[in-house]
Each structure stands twice: as structure tokens, then as C-alpha cells.
Amino acid sequence: MSGQLVAAEGLPWPPSVGDFYPPDLAGPWVTKFTLMIWLAVGLLIIFFMATYRNPKLVPGKGQWMAESIYGLVRDNIAREQMGKDGIRFAPYFTVLFCFIVVTNLFGITPGLQISPNSHIAFPIVLAAVSYVLYLYVGVRKHGLGSYLKQSLILPGVPWPMHFLLIPIEFLQTFIVRPVTLAVRLFANMFAGHLILLVFTVGGFVMLASDNLFVQISSIAAFAMAIVMAFFEVLVALLQAYVFVTLTANYVGSSLADEH
């Protein structure tokens, strides 16, 4: 049935991985995705520069908004995860949080309709920065040797257990953490876009059917698409929060004195 419909309407059905890779606009450097990244950077710089050009002790509306975001990350993420030490990382976490939120929300922004984070390259960049950050912080605080020792060797464990535990801890700290950071964000955005495609394009496909019952049923598909769009807003914010919280947690554990 679907093959027939695609032939009739020219809609890409069913949605596939190919939908995530639209043709380049002007070579591999200038694509929809790279332009969206620059757009996100530009929007954030403009927003913060505009709202914080002339800060006052009693904030105006824009300044208050910018400060609320910073306050959220500073107090609810950095300080929650890392204690007092977290505050000096709060500026970076804020930038990270804002960048992820904006790029995630592109997934449901009319005209853009896809998040750059559904291309794994961008989550990889962000996860790599977090990875380097927490390794650097750990090594600088404890020195390379004791940082490794602290990361790999659990205290209070019978020594033969270390044959098992050291590889697991190594895998956990130095491989699983960055990979899961990147893949979690990527997969959520990828899946979110795919779900929206299924319901929206599916709705149009059903509408184009010559069966009246199927045409009427497309309402359900469109309704579901709307619901899922709202759900995507939640996912976008939540994933940004999770990414930053985990980064803060990792940096905090690098700074911690005990395992």
C-alpha cells in the first residue's frame, strides 16, 4: 500500500535515515546543519549581549530571563552536583545548557524542523569537551597517577576483586561516560525527529489515500504529531538538563577526594 501511495504523492514514505541527510546547500561546509549551528551560536550571543549589555542590580525583564537561566544552571545543576566548587564551572555549564536547549528546540521550530543534534557529530563535540574537561580537572587537582588510582581502584575491596573491578572502572570512567553522553543526546533527537516524521508524513500519506476511512483516520495521526511535538519540547529541555547534570557530576567526581 505504501509503495503505491509514495508513487502517487511523492512523499518519502516510510521515513528513513536518508531524511536526516538533506542535500548540501553549497558543498559539505555549508549545509542546513552547519547553518543551524551558526544560527544557534548567533542567537545565543545576540540574546545574552542584548540582555546583559547594561546590567542593573534590580534587573529588567531581559536581564531577569538571562539571569534565571544562569541561576538555574548555577544553583540547581552546578551547586547541586558539585557543591561550592561548582560555581566556577557554572559559566561553562550555562553556555553548554543554552546551546543544547536551542539546538534541540530547532527540532520543532517551524522552517527548521530538525535538531542539529540528530547528527552525531555535534553531540560528539559536546561530549568530547566534557570528557576533556573532567579529565583535565581531575589530573590537575590530583596529578595523573593519583587521579588514575582514584578513578580505577575502589577502596575497601579485597585485592583479587581488582582484577575484575579495574577494567570495569576503566571502561566506565574513560569510555562509557563520553560515549553515553554523546549517544544519549543524539539518539533522543534522532528518535524524536523520526517520530514526528512518522506521524506527520504518515498523516499526509493517509490523507492521500483513496479510502475515506483511512483519510478520516489521518486526524488521529496529525493529533498525535501535535502531542509529540509538545513532548519533544520536554525532551529537548530534559536532555539538555541531563547532559549538563551528568557533565557536572563527572567533573565533580574528578574533583572529589574520595572515590
Added chain:
Amino acid sequence: MFLAAEGVEHHPLVPIWQELVVGTIAFFLLCFVLMKFVLPRMEAMYQARVDAIEGGLKRAEAAQAEANQLLEQYRAQLAEVRTEAARIRDDARADAESIRTDILAKAREESDRIIAAGRESLAVERQTIVRELRAEVGGLAVDLASRIVGESLADEARRKGTVERFLTDLESAGAR
């Protein structure tokens, strides 16, 4: 890295290297700009606000403490002044009392003195009168006696002794 050829689907878990480069540059630019120009000021503003609130509280506390101290000081001064006044009043009362007793004592002394002087002069007077009277009465008695007898008594000396004895008896009877 391999690039997806036309029509061949790109594997979604393989990053496009140009995107890695663009993502890195763009994200670092964003971090640089915001972390250099915006967020430190935001943290400073946070601190300034905390300072403003806590500083205000501290200033209020200091003012309160100063006011309390002043009040305490005034109270202490007031108490001091009150005790001073009471002391002065007591002193004055004591002075008045002593002056009164002095004056009384002096007056009593004066009156005693006057009374004593009066008594003395009275005694002297009496003495004089008694002496005069004695002489006069003696004379009179002798005169009377000689007139009665008609003739002067034979023995002058005996007559004198008789009169003396009579008068002494008379005096002692009068004094009793």
C-alpha cells in the same frame, strides 16, 4: 571518514567530519564570547546582589547595635545623674540637720550662759543685800536693844558676840 555518495544512505552513527570541525569552532566561539563578556558579569552581578542584601542587613544590624549602645549609655548616664541628685539631696539634708543641731546647741549654750550669769549676779546681789541687811539689822537691833535697855550694855565685846550669834541663827533659819 567516508562521505556518503549520492543515493547511498549515510550511517547515522558515523559523524561527518566537516560537521565536527564546524561544531567545534562554533561551540568554542560561543563559549569564548559568552564566558568572556557575559557570564563573569552575571556572576559578579549575583555576588553584588548578595552583597547588597547581606550588606543592607549588616548595616541595619550595625545601626541597631549602635542605637542600643547609645540607649544603654543614656540610661547609664541618667542613672548616674539620679544617684548624683540623690546624693546631693542627702548631703543637703545632712548639712541642714547639722546646722540645725549646731544652732540649737549654740542657743542652748547661750541661754545656759545667760541663766548662769543671771544666777550669779542674783547670788551676788543677794550676798550684798544679806550683808547690808545684816549690818543694818544688827545696827537696828542694837539700836532697839539699847533704846529698850536705855543704857548701853556693859561689855562691848560680849554684845557684839551676842548679835553675831543671833544673826547667824537667823541666817541659817532663813536659808533653810
